[in-house]
Every structure is written in structure tokens, then in C-alpha cells.
Amino acid sequence: MTEQCIENDDNVEITLENTIKHRTVNIQDYITQYNNDYSVLLILNQEIAIREAFLKLWDLYKIRICADGGANRLYDFFEDDEELRLKHLPDYIVGDLDSLSDNVKEYYSKNHVVIIRQSTQYSTDFMKCVQLISLHFNSQTFKTLLSTETNGIANNYGITELDGLLRLHKERKAQKKKETIHNINVLALGGIDGRFDQTMHSISQLYVLSKSDSYIKLSYLTPTDLIILLPSGATLLKYSQEFKNDCIGNVGLLPIGQPAQIIETRGLKWDILNWNTSIPTGKLSSSNRFAGSNGCYIHTKDDLVFNIEINLKKLSKYL
Numbered sequence: 001m002t003e004q005c006i007e008n009d010d011n012v013e014i015t016l017e018n019t020i021k022h023r024t025v026n027i028q029d030y031i032t033q034y035n036n037d038y039s040v041l042l043i044l045n046q047e048i049a050i051r052e053a054f055l056k057l058w059d060l061y062k063i064r065i066c067a068d069g070g071a072n073r074l075y076d077f078f079e080d081d082e083e084l085r086l087k088h089l090p091d092y093i094v095g096d097l098d099s100l101s102d103n104v105k106e107y108y109s110k111n112h113v114v115i116i117r118q119s120t121q122y123s124t125d126f127m128k129c130v131q132l133i134s135l136h137f138n139s140q141t142f143k144t145l146l147s148t149e150t151n152g153i154a155n156n157y158g159i160t161e162l163d164g165l166l167r168l169h170k171e172r173k174a175q176k177k178k179e180t181i182h183n184i185n186v187l188a189l190g191g192i193d194g195r196f197d198q199t200m201h202s203i204s205q206l207y208v209l210s211k212s213d214s215y216i217k218l219s220y221l222t223p224t225d226l227i228i229l230l231p232s233g234a235t236l237l238k239y240s241q242e243f244k245n246d247c248i249g250n251v252g253l254l255p256i257g258q259p260a261q262i263i264e265t266r267g268l269k270w271d272i273l274n275w276n277t278s279i280p281t282g283k284l285s286s287s288n289r290f291a292g293s294n295g296c297y298i299h300t301k302d303d304l305v306f307n308i309e310i311n312l313k314k315l316s317k318y319l
């Protein structure tokens, strides 16, 4: 099959034959979580740079978790507005707690935020948060530990300080009789754009979770982009025309995890057919964009990281 790239007009209507099987996702759904009881805003340790959108996002998510020093960033976000700070207490702070400032720890513990220490240096604070997320929504054992009064913050809620969350997470997975597993949407802030090793770790977690805990749908929102994993198979990405015009800019189809074959796209400015893409060859579809007026169809043989440029100033209107 020959590789092709077809340049489209800026606005084209795409058609999909009824015989084409695909999953459909709405791009806005990665960001907005109206009435979703299984949604998490995960605050990592970088300045919260998405100013006006942040407070709106806060209200849209069921629970909010700070990874260690992420709690400092949340605390600092409110500057000297004590009233607003008090109205925005996270549900959990998790990590080895080496980055958490003493005054921030004292403030949040005084205000009854659950702070769980996990000291292992063989997982990142990000991974510790993922274990917690899974347990929060899916483990009765974890719920019981937290609600047992004698298990307070002083004894780490009865959770082994080294790696209790990892152990509980593994135990839950190994159970013969599975507790109900819910799909959980996690929007992470602050995992990209900073230190390069941390950024690559964040990207690797998109791949890892899609295999190890596929019920967790992880995405990252940065000051410039929404970053998701586009799994192998066929996906129809939907968006309203208004949202596309206001908020969406460039997109990239990025074979970061492994070389990929993109079988077909419909609705990109530069559509491709049987296209082999990889980092070492440098053949990437970057600076592409949506041209489909009614959506964009992407059929890929291998997982891709997909970034969508988002105009954050205009995003607030949609939150």
C-alpha cells in the first residue's frame, strides 16, 4: 500500500460508511466533567499556570488530589486570599512528602485534608496518586481504613508508610471476586513542560495506564495543550464547530512509544493514508489541524500520543 498525504480545504465534511466500526470521543469531555462521579483533577508539582480556567475546572471534578509538592502550588495559587484558599481544599495529598512545605502541610492537616505518606523511592509521587485514585473509587478495604477513627493522620490512616498504597492496589487487582471497577477520568495539571525526565515520565504513564489500569482515562492539560493517548484502532473525534473555532489550534500525531502505522485519517488539514511514522525517521504529523466540520476520524494500527492545542483564554467560556 502506498503512503499518501492529501491536503484538504480548511473546512470539509467527512463521511463514514456505516460498516466502519469506531469509538467516538468528544474532545471537550476530556476537560469538562459535568455530573461525572468518577473524575479527578490531579495537581502535580508545577506552578498552576492556567489561571482563570483553574477555578472553573476545580468545580467540575468530583475529587482533587495533590501530588506532594502540588499542594504547595495549590496553596500558593490563592496568594493572600485566605477565604478562597479555604474554599478549595484538596481531598488528598499523597507522596513521599519531601517537597511539601511545613506550613502547607500544617495548613491542610489542620483543615482535615487526608495526607498520606508513601516514602518508597521506587515509584514517583504521580504513580502513588494513581494507586490512590484506583483505591478511592474501587476498594472497600481502603474506604474502611480511612473511616476507622483510630487510623488518623498520625498513623498514616493505617497505610504502610513505605508503599502501602501499592500493596493495597496490587491486592485489589489480585482479588478473585472483583469489586465493581468504574471508568475514571483523570485530568492532570503540571506534569508536562517542566523538567524533561518528569515530562517523559508523565507521557509514559499514558501508555502504562492504558494497559495496566485501562479504566483510568488519563489526560494532561498544559497552558498550551490537551494531551491524550489515541489508542490503536479507529476513533472519531468530535467537537462543536464553535469549540473548534474558539479553542482548538494545531494537533500532533506523535508515535512516542513506538513507531506507528496510521492507516487512515479523515478530517485533518493534511490527511494521511498508510503512513509510517516514527521518532527516529523524523516523519511525524506535527502542526496538523482539524479540517473536518463534523469531526475527525483517525484509524491507527498503533497507539499514538495526540496533542491538541487549546486556547485557554477562550476555554473558560466552555467550562
Ligand SMILES: Nc1ncnc2c1ncn2[C@@H]1O[C@H](COP(=O)(O)OP(=O)(O)OP(=O)(O)O)[C@@H](O)[C@H]1O
Residues within 6 Å of the ligand: 044, 045, 046, 067, 068, 069, 070, 095, 096, 098, 099, 100, 124, 125, 126, 127, 190, 191, 192, 193, 194, 195, 196, 198, 199, 202
Ligand atoms: N518540573 C516538573 N515537570 C513536570 N512534572 C513535574 C515536575 N516536578 C514535579 N512534577 C510532577 O509532580 C509530581 C510531584 O512532584 P514532586 O516534586 O513533589 O515529586 P517527586 O516525585 O519528589 O519528584 P523528584 O523527582 O523531584 O523527586 C511528580 O511525581 C511529577 O509527576
Ligand SMILES: Cc1ncc(C[n+]2csc(CCO)c2C)c(N)n1
Residues within 6 Å of the ligand: 096, 120, 121, 122, 123, 124, 125
Ligand atoms: C533505576 C532507578 N532510577 C531512579 C530511581 C529514583 N527514583 C525513582 S522514582 C523516585 C521518587 C521520586 O519522588 C526516585 C527517587 C530509582 N529508584 N531507580
